[in-house]
Amino acid sequence: MKRFNMNKKIAALIAALLVAGVLAACSGNIASSESSVSTTAEETTVASETSVSETSSDTTSAATSADDLVSDRDMDPSYDEESAVAITLNGDSATSSDSAGVTVEDGTVTITAQGTYIISGTLSDGQIVVDAGDEDKIQLVLRDCDITSSDSAPIYVKNADKVFITLDAGSENTLTNVGAFEADGDTNIDGIIFSKDDLTINGLGGLTINTSDGNGIVCKDELVITGGSLLIDCSKSAIEANDSIVITAGSITVTSCNDGLHAENDDDDTLGFIVISGGTFDITAADDGIHAVSTITIEDGNITVTAAEAIEGTCVTINGGTLSLTASDDGINAAQKSDSYTPTIEINGGDITIVMGEGDTDALDSNGNLIITGGTMDITATWPFDYDGTCEFTGGTITVNGSQVDTITNQFEGGPGGMDGQSGMGPGYGSMPDDFDPADTGTPPDGFDPSNGGGGQPDGNPPDAMPQGGAPQGRPVDGGNGNS
Numbered sequence: 001m002k003r004f005n006m007n008k009k010i011a012a013l014i015a016a017l018l019v020a021g022v023l024a025a026c027s028g029n030i031a032s033s034e035s036s037v038s039t040t041a042e043e044t045t046v047a048s049e050t051s052v053s054e055t056s057s058d059t060t061s062a063a064t065s066a067d068d069l070v071s072d073r074d075m076d077p078s079y080d081e082e083s084a085v086a087i088t089l090n091g092d093s094a095t096s097s098d099s100a101g102v103t104v105e106d107g108t109v110t111i112t113a114q115g116t117y118i119i120s121g122t123l124s125d126g127q128i129v130v131d132a133g134d135e136d137k138i139q140l141v142l143r144d145c146d147i148t149s150s151d152s153a154p155i156y157v158k159n160a161d162k163v164f165i166t167l168d169a170g171s172e173n174t175l176t177n178v179g180a181f182e183a184d185g186d187t188n189i190d191g192i193i194f195s196k197d198d199l200t201i202n203g204l205g206g207l208t209i210n211t212s213d214g215n216g217i218v219c220k221d222e223l224v225i226t227g228g229s230l231l232i233d234c235s236k237s238a239i240e241a242n243d244s245i246v247i248t249a250g251s252i253t254v255t256s257c258n259d260g261l262h263a264e265n266d267d268d269d270t271l272g273f274i275v276i277s278g279g280t281f282d283i284t285a286a287d288d289g290i291h292a293v294s295t296i297t298i299e300d301g302n303i304t305v306t307a308a309e310a311i312e313g314t315c316v317t318i319n320g321g322t323l324s325l326t327a328s329d330d331g332i333n334a335a336q337k338s339d340s341y342t343p344t345i346e347i348n349g350g351d352i353t354i355v356m357g358e359g360d361t362d363a364l365d366s367n368g369n370l371i372i373t374g375g376t377m378d379i380t381a382t383w384p385f386d387y388d389g390t391c392e393f394t395g396g397t398i399t400v401n402g403s404q405v406d407t408i409t410n411q412f413e414g415g416p417g418g419m420d421g422q423s424g425m426g427p428g429y430g431s432m433p434d435d436f437d438p439a440d441t442g443t444p445p446d447g448f449d450p451s452n453g454g455g456g457q458p459d460g461n462p463p464d465a466m467p468q469g470g471a472p473q474g475r476p477v478d479g480g481n482g483n484s
Helices: 008-023
Strands: 038-040 085-091 093-096 102-105 108-111 115-123 127-131 137-149 155-159 162-167 172-177 191-195 198-203 206-211 215-219 222-225 229-233 239-241 244-247 251-256 261-263 273-276 280-284 288-292 295-298 302-313 315-318 322-334 344-347 351-356 362-366 369-372 376-380 385-387 391-393 397-400 403-405 407-409
Touching (some): 172 191, 191 206, 198 215, 206 215, 215 222, 239 244, 295 302, 302 315, 315 322, 344 362, 351 362
Parallel strands (some): 085 115, 108 127, 137 162, 198 222, 215 239, 229 251, 239 261, 251 280, 288 302, 295 315, 302 322, 322 362, 344 369, 351 376, 362 385, 369 391
Antiparallel strands (some): 038 407, 102 108
8 A cells, every 4th residue: 555655844845846836926905007908819908097016917827736736646546455454344334354553332433553444334413523742644445434423523633744535446435414513622613524634535435424403524734636526515615715725636526615615824825726637527616616715726527506605715717627607796707815816817728617606696707807818718707807907819700799809808807896986887898699598508596696796696605705806804815714
């Protein structure tokens, strides 16, 4: 079995250097500006009396690479069954083939030693707790296990260096919470899988996550997903991490949630970033499909999102992949979530389809800069583009409401965005088709009313949800998300 030991300080340094690369195109704080009305693919125009920032369209392309953030062991789901410890769940209790590193008490299975543990069977009301040493790496192999908890996380990583959850090939596993989440001392447990340390999910099996009162997966450090088929139904964030979310492969289906992917670090706003280099995603979210306080980088993958805002971060970079985004507020939104970056949308490649609801909505809404150097975009929207800074359009193919365009017209001419910008259709774009129906490309979640535009929030959205282009009510711009 391969073993890869990445020192956390080195990993943090790598992440810092990668994020520093993003600063080249997402740098400084936003300044007031009067933006240019249009730019063309034939001749790049950057006209602004007070530019938000000087950007270069080739600086963010590989600024944050999954290859540098994922180890060999993250990618390798193999294990040695002969040396592994077998844990068999039996209704309200469990047995273990090795009592040295495993204790069982009142339905709680606690793992305290480094090693590989194969978990199978059913636990009707209990949990797996990892409480090992600071340098210990633990591999949990889920092999057709079904764990339900009435008051906590079915899998709780309390202490370890890193935990690998391997979904055994061909297995189907289910983790469920059927009640409220109770705190563990000062730790506010609020997810089906709750990890206080680095967490990796890999393998070729399936995992179903259910909770009506919390998050799906919560990691307080770095979260990596390199395989598996995940089906998540929850009331808060489907997948949430403090430092970063990196996904290279696998299948993720989210049938109900507030945010699909959510990365936010309250203490360091250069963290809280998301990198996607592969995988298949089908996300239905009440608020944001993919949300990061700092940067979002999409290198590849097949991504389908239906949400109020499909993708939102301070800097959003798309270099490849196939994206189908249906939204009632913004399709892709670069908003000032982090003071360390200038809001920027940069599209260098990919095949992107954006379908917006009617009303005060924007397909691409940047509170800073907009950079398009390549890729294909097919936009159905009343307002295709809204940016407050500068625009570079040097390549790619853009179709708006059925007509190919070679000019990007800023709908609000430097206004504060779709929420408060001036109205009126900009020149150069046809009307939305008379027979247009967002349902033809995706059905928004229950409670959506695309016709009222505005914040685009569905009925029942939390009162402290993020308004477009601004901070949560009663919180500073770099404040927390309330779900961590």
